Amino acid sequence: MTLKKKSMGRRDFLNNCGRGGAFLLLGGTVGALGARLVRGGEVWQIDPNKCTKCGQCATHCVLDMSAVKCMHLYKMCGYCELCTGYFELDPVSLDEGAENQVCPTAAISRKYIEDPYFEYKIDTDLCIGCARCVKGCVDYGNGSLYMQVNHELCKNCNECAIAIACPADAFIRLPANNPYFDRLV
Numbered sequence: 001m002t003l004k005k006k007s008m009g010r011r012d013f014l015n016n017c018g019r020g021g022a023f024l025l026l027g028g029t030v031g032a033l034g035a036r037l038v039r040g041g042e043v044w045q046i047d048p049n050k051c052t053k054c055g056q057c058a059t060h061c062v063l064d065m066s067a068v069k070c071m072h073l074y075k076m077c078g079y080c081e082l083c084t085g086y087f088e089l090d091p092v093s094l095d096e097g098a099e100n101q102v103c104p105t106a107a108i109s110r111k112y113i114e115d116p117y118f119e120y121k122i123d124t125d126l127c128i129g130c131a132r133c134v135k136g137c138v139d140y141g142n143g144s145l146y147m148q149v150n151h152e153l154c155k156n157c158n159e160c161a162i163a164i165a166c167p168a169d170a171f172i173r174l175p176a177n178n179p180y181f182d183r184l185v
């Protein structure tokens with residue numbers, strides 16, 4: 001298969017399957033927000049440009065499992081075979097073994113697309129918001145993985161416990177009718 005055919009295949013895949021995958025989560029979320037009393041018409045959100053991936057989103061939410069989740073913007077993803085958000089820096093081997101994965105809860109799965117591309121998906125139910133995968137992706141120079149408050153889960157606390165702990169002042173207030181950080185490219 002030629003390189004041109006490979007890239008066309010990936011583009012077709014993006015068009016047909018992956019595009020906007022992160023926002024599958026958002027479609028139902030805005031609706032859920034609309035039905036909920038939102039104090040002051042604003043909600044908590046994370047500015048991914050300020051987040052330093054410190055890990056405190058996983059430990060400081062008032063919920064047993066954090067309302068902060070990793071999201072994946074497929075339009076920015078390189079579909080890398082050696083995804084640094086998926087593989088540990090020094091993996092034992094380049095396979096799906098738990099010991100090779102960055103994610104401590106196996107929330108990220110990958111699917112072979114075509115040589116050398118893989119699609120990565122995040123199971124929100126398993127994500128604890130630790131930001132380890134985000135750090136791997138950003139350190140590599142991309143940023144298709146990023147942290148966001150999931151408004152299907154967030155209680156919109158008067159004072160967000162994570163916002164208080166956040167060392168980067170990354171927590172901001174956004175209008176409830178536009179509750180996710182705009183990273184469309």
Ligand code: SF4
Nearest residue numbers: 051052054055057166
């Ligand atoms: S506490 Fe702040 S800096 Fe740390 S991961 Fe959460 S948003 Fe990012």
Ligand code: SF4
Nearest residue numbers: 103127128130131133
């Ligand atoms: S590494 Fe952390 S933030 Fe990323 S998917 Fe896994 S649990 Fe979520």
Ligand code: SF4
Nearest residue numbers: 061154155157160161
């Ligand atoms: S507002 Fe409350 S529920 Fe929402 S992320 Fe912050 S601490 Fe968690």
